[in-house]
Amino acid sequence: xxxxxxxxxxxxxxxxxxxxxxxxxxxxxxxxxxxxxxxxxxxxxxxxxxxxxxxxxxxxxxxxxxxxxxxxxxxxxxxxxxxxxxxxxxxxxxxxxxxxxxxxxxxxxxxxxxxxxxxxxxxxxxxxxxxxxxxxxxxxxxxxxxxxxxxxxxxxxxxxxxxxxxxxxxxxxxxxxxxxxxxxxxxxxxxxxxxxxxxxxxxxxxxxxxxxxxxxxxxxxxxxxxxxxxxxxxxxxxxxxxxxxxxxxxxxxxxxxxxxxxxxxxxxxxxxxxxxxxxxxxxxxxxxxxxxxxxxxxxxxxxxxxxxxxxxxxxxxxxxxxx
Numbered sequence: 001x002x003x004x005x006x007x008x009x010x011x012x013x014x015x016x017x018x019x020x021x022x023x024x025x026x027x028x029x030x031x032x033x034x035x036x037x038x039x040x041x042x043x044x045x046x047x048x049x050x051x052x053x054x055x056x057x058x059x060x061x062x063x064x065x066x067x068x069x070x071x072x073x074x075x076x077x078x079x080x081x082x083x084x085x086x087x088x089x090x091x092x093x094x095x096x097x098x099x100x101x102x103x104x105x106x107x108x109x110x111x112x113x114x115x116x117x118x119x120x121x122x123x124x125x126x127x128x129x130x131x132x133x134x135x136x137x138x139x140x141x142x143x144x145x146x147x148x149x150x151x152x153x154x155x156x157x158x159x160x161x162x163x164x165x166x167x168x169x170x171x172x173x174x175x176x177x178x179x180x181x182x183x184x185x186x187x188x189x190x191x192x193x194x195x196x197x198x199x200x201x202x203x204x205x206x207x208x209x210x211x212x213x214x215x216x217x218x219x220x221x222x223x224x225x226x227x228x229x230x231x232x233x234x235x236x237x238x239x240x241x242x243x244x245x246x247x248x249x250x251x252x253x254x255x256x257x258x259x260x261x262x263x264x265x266x267x268x269x270x271x272x273x274x275x276x277x278x279x280x281x282x283x284x285x286x287x288x289x290x291x292x293x294x295x296x297x298x299x300x301x302x303x304x305x306x307x308x309x310x311x312x313x314x315x316x317x318x319x320x321x322x323x
Contacts, residue, residue, distance in 0.1 A: 070285065071105050071285065072105055072107065072283055072285040072286065072287040073110060073273075073276075073283045073286055073287070074100035074106045075109075076093065076111055076289050077114075078093060078111055078113045078114070078115055078154065078158075079112075079114045079115060080115060082115055082126075082153045082157070083119050084121075084122055086118075090121075090122040090129070093129075093291075096290055097109065097289075101133060101137050106140060107140070108142075108281030108283065109140060109142045109143070109289075110144070110276055111130075111142065111145070111161060112145050113144055113146050113158050114147040114148050115149065115150065115153065117155075117174065118153045119153065120153060120156075120231075123156040123157055124156070124235070126157045126160075127157055127159070127235055127239070130161065131160050131239075134162070141162050141280065141281065142162055143161050143163045143276055144157075144161035145271060145272060145273050145276055146165065146170045147167065147170065148170065148171065150171070151172070152176070155175060155266070156236070159235060159236045160235075163280070164268050165267065165268060165270065165275075165276050166267045167270065168258045168270060170257065172258065172261040172266050173261065173266060174254070175250065175251045175253065176251070177225045179221060179225055181207065183213070203220075206221075232251075233251045236251075240265060244265040244266070245265045250266075258270065273286065
């Protein structure tokens with residue numbers, strides 16, 4: 001289809017071709033200008049999006065409730081596996097506690113615990129910090145509220161609180177230490193594979209899953225686990241005091257449901273965050289003081305921890321020590 005049609009007047013006009021070319025050129029210029037404007041608009045829009053996302057990612061994520069004023073109950077989450085650099089690590093939990101205690105409107109602190117445990121070192125750091133902060137601020141009670149699970153290192157931390165509240169279906173306990181792995185020596189013999197392990201240090205390869213267990217090394221590991229277990233037991237006894245019942249199974253690594261944990265003295269009563277805030281502190285207003293890492297930092301740490309754990313498992317096939 002022709003863009004321009006000729007009539008008799010154009011045929012008689014020697015300048016018609018020039019006129020048509022000028023119109024085509026002008027239309028092309030207009031279209032180029034329009035395209036350039038849209039291109040600039042979308043580039044600026046994309047740049048604004050990147051700047052906005054970067055600003056959000058690089059700044060700490062704060063809960064909206066922390067901006068409120070007036071008397072309140074502070075809540076700090078202890079959730080997930082307790083490990084350095086993870087969602088629940090000693091540094092973030094302790095900094096949250098200090099921030100809550102520094103706020104003059106804080107009438108009480110609730111540790112909202114939902115954790116299977118984790119690092120004995122990180123758990124011990126938090127336990128000791130709670131007891132020190134309680135001594136420095138005796139006017140501010142610190143209670144623990146257990147949600148689904150409070151086991152091992154999670155209970156280590158909770159035992160430092162003034163009181164521990166549970167749901168009837170909460171799982172509590174696992175006061176013990178575990179170190180596990182796998183052995184593939186028989187599999188290698190079946191396949192006819194020879195293990196060649198070179199070390200500097202007589203016992204450097206004692207966690208190697210492809211070597212036979214050395215009785216002396218087994219005894220050494222057991223002694224180490226016993227020492228850590230005794231530290232755990234002593235911390236619980238110090239934190240719970242006379243409330244603990246004399247039960248030989250208490251420190252065996254078993255777990256109990258909420259009601260039975262109360263009978264054993266591991267916990268104190270049935271309750272949740274709202275009831276504890278209202279009945280224990282007299283302040284129903286809840287302010288979340290849980291420290292939130294910047295998104296980029298949180299993502300980087302998470303990837304770093306995951307890669308480190310994966311590398312450790314490749315080298316020792318599960319020889320990590322966990323509560």
